[in-house]
Amino acid sequence: MPLQIQSNDNNDEENYQDFPNNNHTNIISQQRRQSLPNQSSLTSSSSSWMLFEQQIDRKTLSIIYTISLYYSFIAVGLCASIFNPTLLQLSHVFGTDLQTVSVIFPLRAIGCTAGTLINGFLNTYFNRQILLVIFLILKALTTFLVPHWTNLKQFYVNAFFNGFFTAAVVVMVNVWMNEMWSWSSREQQNHVNAVDDDDENSMENNVRRNDEKSRTIIWANVTMQALHFFFGLGTILGPLIAEPFLNNPFNGFDDNFVANNLVWPYAISAILAITSSLSIFIMYIFIPYEQLKKKNIKSNESTMNLLVESEDQQLQQQQQRKKNLYRYSVITLAALFLAMYSFSEATYLQFSASFCSKVKLKLTQPQAALVSSSLAISFTAFRGVSAFVALKLTPIKMIIIDFIIIIIGNLLVFFMADTQIIGLIIGYILLGAGFSSVVPSLFPLLEQRGYTVTDWIGSIITFSGGVAQVLAPYIIGLWIDRIPYVLVDFTFLSIITATIMFTIMFLLMKFDQKRQQQQNQQHYHQ
Template sequence: MLMKKKFKSLKNIRHQGDQEVISRNSDVWNSNPNSKEDGGRLWFRLKNDNLFRKKYTLTMAYIGSFLTLGWVEGQFGPTFPELRFIVHTTLERGSLFFTMTTVGYLLGAVVMGYLFDKRILDRNLLMFLLIAGYGVTIAIIPWCSLYEFMVIIHVVKGTFGGGLDTCGNAGLVVIWGSGGDAYFSALHFAFALGAIIAPLATAPYLMPRDDSVFDTTHNRTHGFLNSTTKNHSYVSIVGDVNNQTNSNLTHTSPGNHASMVYIPYTVTMALCILTSLPFLVFFLVSLQKSLEREKVNEIQNKGKTQRRLRIMGFITMAIYVAIYVAVVKTFSGFLTTFAMSELHWTNLQGSYITSSQWGAFATGRFLGIFFVQIFSPGRMIFVFNFMMLISLLGFLIASLYDVIIGVWIFAVLAGFSMSIIFPVALMWTEQNFLRVTGKIASIFLVSASVGFLVNPPLLGTLMDTFTPMWFCYLLFAETILLSLLYFAGLYTATRIRRGKSIAAEVELTVLKEKTET
């Protein structure tokens, strides 16, 4: 009788433990472990819970830092042609700015992730130095008139940006653990919000299309070509190769046109300094020491097969994130250049469509705060990945046939479909493969940097050598690859789920047999 009671008790305990494990992965599509507080309780806790109020305050500072990070990201695309004008270089050589930024991003993610985990510096002090240094670096960029200096400063810029991205994501994990999905979505919404505001704030200070050497795709002289045909004189973008054979070509120094891009870059520096100050205050009052999160004992599956599957799933998602980030950053970074070179838009028009794309991106990130409470990460990745595939296909066709309204519609739709995949991919990874700690977040950012490292020089060469339409071809092909990687991850997650169910049943059977004997 005593043995039966003991078995019953053990069975109940084991059943509860199994339910805790299986509930996270019982359905790859529909599982949603998030439990969110309503608005009333949030305000109550802010008013009465001192520790929660400190966490919330620090979270707002992190969100502000990502607003700045997104601002810099959104500002780079519209100003990229003007940065090429400042150093008098071609699209192919100018694409090295993207590559060097990514190299710095990779370096910053590795180094700052190590400093963050080892606590060599106080985490709030580290955040202050990263944001403030980011701002100072941005302010220097417009004054680098030499190509080599411009390349070097973009490495430094990327280092600060990668460090900020890594520490921001890891910092939120430290504060909230697995219960901060809504705050995590808000963090990435702030990034998108900054990216939509920046092009609008930058546009008034950009030079008109005919006052700059924006499209030097086939120009190796780094200057304007003043083309004269018969009695009609006009300023021509060098990409019009067919007219060059009948034109008298003379050079006009780009130095005759003054760039004002230093003004929005100085505003960006001021924004960085402003958002860095809360972290300096937190460091001075030692806020971080009171927010150490207790370690939670996770139920681990020690089977070698499960471990291998989890690693395989994690690697799949790391590659997925790398290609996804490459697509998103390339689309936003080259959109203005593509619109000017292929569609013959002005720089101002290119800035507006970039801003609209970021607006849709920000809208999707904002809605993602609520979506994560309703839909499972697996289903959200599938739906938004499919939308991204359709939108880039539509953008390709609309650009090919010069359907302007189609270009606008599908650019906006592409921005919306790209919005929430990154944070949701992190949630899906934690739910099915590995817990997203600071180290895991750093690995994701490193893989993202490596993925984006290849795209700009490859795309710049393809657009320079063949046609600007390779902007559409390359991104669409990479989106197809994203879909294949998603299904590979889904298959791996399903195998892990089935393995858990079988292991739970076997262990219960063995326990029952031992008790009966």
């Protein structure tokens, strides 16, 4: 039985300020309760269950699912990071060198790229919650089996699918989280567009609705920033969990399986992923989440039809073509923006230690690892900070500030890497802070401007970033040993290109918004 949504009529004023769109929630509740069968025909147990369902409003449902998705992201981050500290032991398992085992990283990246596209296709035809449960289980399985394979081919295939399921989970959860906390803005925008601008009371209502819409988008941005923080937290937990087991001497094989000191880190990571899938499955059984955004998309697409129903069909089709042109252009630019930005983020996170050891300071490997860790620590820590910053700043302001910080950090690295280790560390800290909130701000930004991030759109945008992350190591890796400053130069190039894409995208969104306002005003004054 689908979840029934009900708001407290006695506390409408309080709830309205606390959580956006409770009035819309109440409307949905009334419509859906009318479609329910007569409760007198139900058994006492089913009636009790229906009463339990009706008492859960959308705010409570969103909070419950948000907590569960945060936990799943910790588990996925843990499973993704458990490989790095165990590479040496894995090379012993397969009787090869570290470079051969490291092939799993590009294979995982390719798997991630494939997983982003498949996710959009599957979500079109299957229930998202069930898919997420399946993908989390498969992610846990491909993590658990890593130390149990007996040859490199099995190990490589497993790495590909491990990356595949990682991307599927990440894209799905990102779109879902963004949908849960900003879907009401789409309905509010439709109400605003349908109100008579000449009516004074309606204008006051528009102001109130716009205020609520902005608060909804801020909440979407807050939860998205926190979501990525929990993924980063999981990547920190990976080495911490592996370290106690790896301190023990390598014990060789036992019945074609690796000794317990290597099996346990992977087993613990898999257990966390399994428990996260179990929590989502339990909620699917008792309080299933409905993808209401699909209804909002249809409502949004039909808005133009309602506004121009008095006009001829040819004009209506022309306006729809313009609308689609703006929409596809914005989504394309968003994908290109993420690709250009992801290039700089991926290269710095992967080659920061190599850069430290190649510049004139000539840091030792342990020193280079220590200095580069300031980038990783800053990157994760500021993701937590950005969740609080998002309470005050809109997504577009956060992205602009992030880019300014990235440029300043990159300039510090450029001018001080050869002479001042403190300047290099400060530059890395600023880069980590700038990188921290760009990606989680993009989906809420699109929603804020009226472009619904569906599963397909989320997959396409994320796919473009994934392609950049696959290509970046090959491009930079060819030059980093001979020309270490290629890392800084390519970062400048990618950030400048991303800024151009972002500026064009923002101008298109402004033009599209102005176009819609002009069309609405023409209709209202007729």
